[in-house]
Amino acid sequence: MTTANQVTFRFGVELELLLGSRAKKHKTWASLAAELSTRLAKAGIANHTNAGNEKTAENYREWSLVQEVTVPREVEKGLWGMELVSPILSPSPAEHWAGQLRTIFAVLKKHFVVAASPHTSTHIHVSTEPALPVVALAAVAKAALYFEPALDALLPASRGSGGGGGGGTYWCQSNRASVAMRGYAGGGLGECFTLLDRCAGTVGAGVSGGGGGYGLEDGHAGGEIGGVEPLIRAMCLFPASSAYGRAHGYASDFVHGVYKWDFSGLLPDTGSGTLEYRQPPGSRTADEARAWIEVGLCFVAGAVDAGHSLDPFAQADATMEDLWWVLCAGAQSTGLGELKGIEGMDFARGKMRAKGGRR
Template identity: 50%
Template sequence: MADQNSFQFGVEIELLLGSRKKTHPNWKSLARDLSKRLLKAGIANHINDGNDKSHENYREWSITQEITIPSQPAKNLWGLELVSPIYPVYAYWSSDLETIFSVLHASFTLAASSHCSTHVHVSGTPTPLSAAELSALAKAALYYEPALDRLVPPSRRGSAAYWCQSNRANPSLQQLGLAECLATLDHVIDPDDGITGNVRNIVEAMNLFPANSAYGRAHGKKKDFMRGKVYKWDFTGMLPSSNSSSVQGAGRGTVEFRQPPGSLVADDASGWITLAVAFVVGAMAVGPRLGGADVNGGASPEELWALLASGAEALGWESLGAVEGLFERMG
């Protein structure tokens, strides 16, 4: 079972941000202001102009432009993203979040926006998740989806959520009941297909996107293709980059939980990180057992809490911390 040396994570915090004291002509001017204030508070960071995904950009916090968040220059508000370094699953990362949000609230205005989200990437270390572990996580993501939906606002679930659609909406699963989806994820692991083939089968089952979509037609797609950035769970980072250069994010070795809304306080960001990591770890034990006709209703909030508690125990965490706040606000 997992221990503290077997997982790591990164978080992307999208913000619609403005300075309390200065008028900035563009996002880059605001980013420079933010960068200097974070450095002064002891948070090493840099501005990543081109949103470069190379490993060097994950040694410290980085600030990037986020074009999916409409900026409001007339209100001195600009869309940007704070991207964390790769953290081990120890406790000290939460103090970094406290410092960052202290700086944000002291000198900036954080505007609530349905366009903002919080993305958590989780990976195994020193080796990536195996095909069997990835299958267990995929099954858990589908089974616990109804309970996870209750933790997020309406804009992050259902038809309103273009950038975090249900993984069951993809062409591989959309015609299937939940029990059939779980059975499919058991069956796509072919013992004779090798590790790479197994992983690719799972990614296709979770992240296939239709060629006849507006995006597919605009990009000349002739057949369904993998596109993880529109689903609640993006598995495409598990694809080998050498074989999947056309898939954005391939080769990272991470699974990304994309459903959480924007975080306006440190406890929200900490809660989503804790939930994502505990969910991944808990799924390693629970996922393989999921199946049968009685699963079609999906998980209850109580079942989700039990899964997260199991993951936290496996990680050696004493509690689920800020996750409690997420459950208290459950809709």
């Protein structure tokens, strides 16, 4: 079985902002982006404007500026949705990327207005070399479901449970709301784990009873549901009957990246090769951004080794300390070392520092 120490981790971060200039009220996003790009370059941050949000490799060699259309603009105030997309980064040395974050947010503080908005978020993309096999991905998926209440507790209400059931906002829904997963969620976390084990091929490989009716067997001969793609569908299947599905003409349920943990980037041949943690709110300081990077990156790495040892029937007994040790294990596996971002940040609702202890 693959362990976290057997792969090399990489990550990227997307910083969504509602941004305006202190110098002038820009009437267009392009004008604001031009000023931001110039000021970042003068501060030593290599960057470019990616107006078309192209996903080519060239766009991930330096920071890029993308228009964030999901953040409502306030033209009369000169405020525009702006996304700063990082290059592909290595966890170690942490000072390399943490220093870039400090420089970026220093530029933002001096020359721009970063307005509070419930529509902004911080997304962390995690990749490995070589790619994680399905058994390791199933371990991460199990941990994501198991620790969902603990992770929710770290977040503001707008990004957390969403008033019950781990719902969250439209753009970061609980993975238990996946069309495939919710058919099992009624039977408790144990049934969800059984589904993930079937996807991983560790139990019941080839049986259609668990997957039948939930779209997991589509495209797999004989109804077999083992493999990376069925696992992705288990965690991120979206209904064709939804407004989005109808508007885009889907005839059957489809993989959609609107869940807290977005596995769609791991789709063979078509994905970006990354697993995305979408839940954190918008970061308004470098310390906040660093903390959320540590949570997303180290959780994935720690879950690779811990996920299959979790007891779904003991979820109610899980503590913030359990989550803390998963993150600490991930920090060691990735080479990140100390969790300086998390240790230095008082989360609005979280109690990790109080209950998680110190290493």
